Amino acid sequence: MKNNISLLVLLFICLSLNAQSYKFETVIDLETTDVISQGNTGTCWSFSTSSFLESEIIRITGKKIDLSEMYTVRNTYPKKAWNYIMRQGKTQFSDGGLAHDVLNSVKDHGLVPAFAFTGLEENATRHNHSEMLTVLRGLLNTYTKDVKKPLSPKWKQVTESVLDIYLGKNVETFNYEGVQYTPQSFLEFTKINPDDYVSLTSFSHQPFYTSFILNIPDNFSNGSFYNIPIEEMIKVANNALKKGYTIALDCDVSESTFTANPGMAIIPEDGNVDLKDLTEIVAEKEITQAYRQQEFENFNTTDDHLMHITGLVKDQNGNIYYKVKNSWGKNSERVANNGFIYMSEAYFKLKMISITLNKNVLDKKYHKILN
Template sequence: MKKPFIYVMLMATSTIAFSQSYQFKSLIDLETTEVISQGNTGTCWSFSTSSFLESEIMRLSGKHIDLSEMYNVRQTYPRKAWNYVMRQGMAQFSEGGLAHDVINSISQFGVVPNEVYTGLQETEKKHDHSEILGDLKPILDAYIKNPTAYRGDWKMDVEAVLDAALGKQIETFVYEGETYTPQSFLEMTGLQIQDYVSITSFTHHPYNSNFILEIPDNFSNGSYYNVALDELVQITNEALKAGFSIELDCDVTETTFSSKYGLAVIPEDKKIGEVALKAITKEKEITPEFRQQEFENFNTTDDHLMHIVGMVEDQNGIIYYKVKNSWGKHTKKVPNDGFIYMSEAYFKLKTISIMVHKDALQPSVKNNLNL
């Protein structure tokens, strides 16, 4: 058993010795807000989509507004609870969500700045939702088990838990000397929520169609436009070149996705692991068939959402996406400090979907998707 291990180590050492350390040059760097941390929560979907919309506000109006991530979370939990109850517990009830859940929340409830709704209690400095599900789920399960025996109103009980954990609903607030409702504040931002579309690429549905993506966090049955894999890459590249940032839903469970190194790659040889994060190595060619296989065997899941804000290239001319994460800035000096440089190979294999403003799409794409 020792010989294969020694062989792998020798190959890894050889790879380091003869490979080049990464050197990046910025190609596109779109305006965005600062990297922040989602804390101890599973709400990356709200942090990433809020960041995406903050950049959209900058693009549309030049305004710099720090949107409240927790306001969207607060509005979405009752919808999750309703879905779980009406499916009699035969559905996922978790902290997870998707980009369109933020869009759905804003469409109905508007949007507010972070300074008026932080989702933090007076003594809290960072988000910690470790107890929210434990407080909510027994309420829902008790009602599902015997609705007629449940004392009180389960919906009101859910609202009480959320009020205590995140804060009560907001009807009006003052921002920069003006009084707003969440709906009038949305109008002020210039965002037209109906203009954002979700796009994916899978072979189990026809291309240029739209379908409800079969992933656990899609509790709200969001619909996605389906395009060929190369077209998904082209849409992303053309959007960035035109000044549009992109919301990204992807899998970050690969050992070669690293916030420590600020890098995400798919080496051709999976055995080299961390070596590929230290030096340029040949990456695997990603086909639609392999992408579909990894999705169907659960190696690719919808476990994290982030925000694509630019493009860089290494010294060999290989393109990477500059991806804004929500795990905070590092206390120690590390590459990219909260951003990830994601290779095209990683993007092609591990992307679940993107969200983008429809104006970023080429006329041919709009025509094919009937937009």
Template sequence: MKNSLLIFTFMLFLTYGTAQKRDFKTIYDIEATEVLSQGVTGTCWSFSTSSFLESEIIRKTGKTIDLSEMYNVRHTYLAKAWNYVMRQGKAQFSQGGLAHDVINSIEAHGLVPNSVFTGLVNNETSYNHKKLEDTLKTILDTYLKAPKKYTGNWENDINDILDAKIGNDITTFNYQGKTYTPKAFLEYTKINPKDYITLTSFTHIPFNEWSILNIPDNFSNGLFYNVPLKTLVEITNEALKKGYTIELDCDVSEKSFSSKYGLAIIPEQENFEIPYIFKDIVPEKEINQEYRQQEFENFNTTDDHLMHITGMLKDQNGTIFYKVKNSWGKNSDRVNYGGYIYMSEAYFKLKTISIMVNKNAINKKFTKKRLNN
């Protein structure tokens, strides 16, 4: 037993002890707004997509605008409630969502700045939607159990709860001395909802076609344009090179994803040790389309979390990493990168569910006809 322990220790030294610490060099670093915290909510989809749109506004206008994440969340709760009722409860009703839900919301209801709609009421200073989700779902389930016996109007009841817990809907507001409606403010930002498309890469749906990706949070049946994995990476890299940021939906449940160390990698060695893989450079797996598909179909890859890619780096070995803005705040226990995650290209290839990008950033080999869903 003692000899076995010595051998194991020696193997760890060979694997990790001689490795180098990462030294990153920035390739692209696109302007983004401050890192925020989504609190105790499942609203990463709105925080990340709002951040993505804020970078788009900077790129288009040079203006830095703090958009309201909770304005989109409020309207999406209503859309989810309608979907849940019309499907007679045989659908998911939760806090989760996807990037296209924000695009759907702003197209229908416009945008507002965070200064006029924070989504915090009664002197709250942070977000917590656990009780809100339970309350909303209780109303919906009560109605579905006996619609004819339900007193009142379930839609009005849902609205009343949202008014009380997130804030009243906004029709007009003042911003920098001018009065806007949410639709007028959307025009002011120069954001065109039709500019944004979602791309994915899986073999169970046809390549170079639009398909509905059947994942739990796609309650709105959003369409995804499916491309080979190599193309997905090329589109991402070219967009960053052109100064466009990327909205990212990916799996963050892996042990090799660490918000504490600000890194996400796919170690080549199966039985890796933590925290060594984050402190030293270790070899990563080669990721191909088949392995990616396998991990998706066996549920090792799920749509856990949405974040915002704002740049690209490489370490001293030339390995590509993406600079990914998270929405878990800048807690003091985090070792590196101020709320950002440096995600290796291998992790991106394996664990990305989808990306959202401005279609104007995509190479001309993808024709407008093919990219208009």
């Protein structure tokens, strides 16, 4: 009996030693601004890409500037409204968008620091666009409900008035560090060139090494994406990070194995894994191009959320994860890792919709495609 007990104790110790919970070590940690919350809005596209541009400004100039996400949102809504009106209401009108919408706004309207345009109503400390979106949608539907009648020329003016009420009037000049700027002159000050950035994707329903318009609901502006195989996408992303360039990321976060607490995103072989109960490192699925395509076409992978990749970490077994900056805040019981997510390569390969990065970091073999 004593021998049996001793064997059981030894077995328990061995199992306990092998069942190690995840422990992460930094591999690459690129500089970025603080994690903030997008509040009750669907404007992750602006928060993530603004954060991406903030890191680009740090890389290029060494200056840490908190950009206004809402200035971009304010200048993108009229474009969304135009698209909805011209399609006679036969398309989506929402607060969603993509990284290229930020770059389009930057090119057309410049940049401003956060303090110059907060987008917050008086005394508010948190963004909440639910009422504004309802009002805008109802307004635009009023203009599109009877397409047999001539469209009122006042629709643009009325739309702008609603945006002025909820987000504020567009800023024309402001002072930054004792100097007066316009949004365009401030863009010049940041050294950001919107034409330096490219969006990449990886889907086999279109030829690789060509560009195409990705048919997802939030692509209201019909942005084009350069298509490369998923294994090359991993190499592109890793190479960019190693060279000191961060990445804007569009991906699906609807999986139960993506969670802000404990701040991880993985694709376990065992589909019943609960991240909150993990006591050991689990094996992950092998992700192929065909499986990725299948999950996209059956809507298991959808365009949910945009974030910002700022580095790499590894677990104690040497497995690599992307350090992903989220926009759900960091001072909450529901958020771990100070607002960052550690995303495995398997999750990235399966659930990434697209990435946006500085095209100058790409290998020369892609330059002909981009031109």
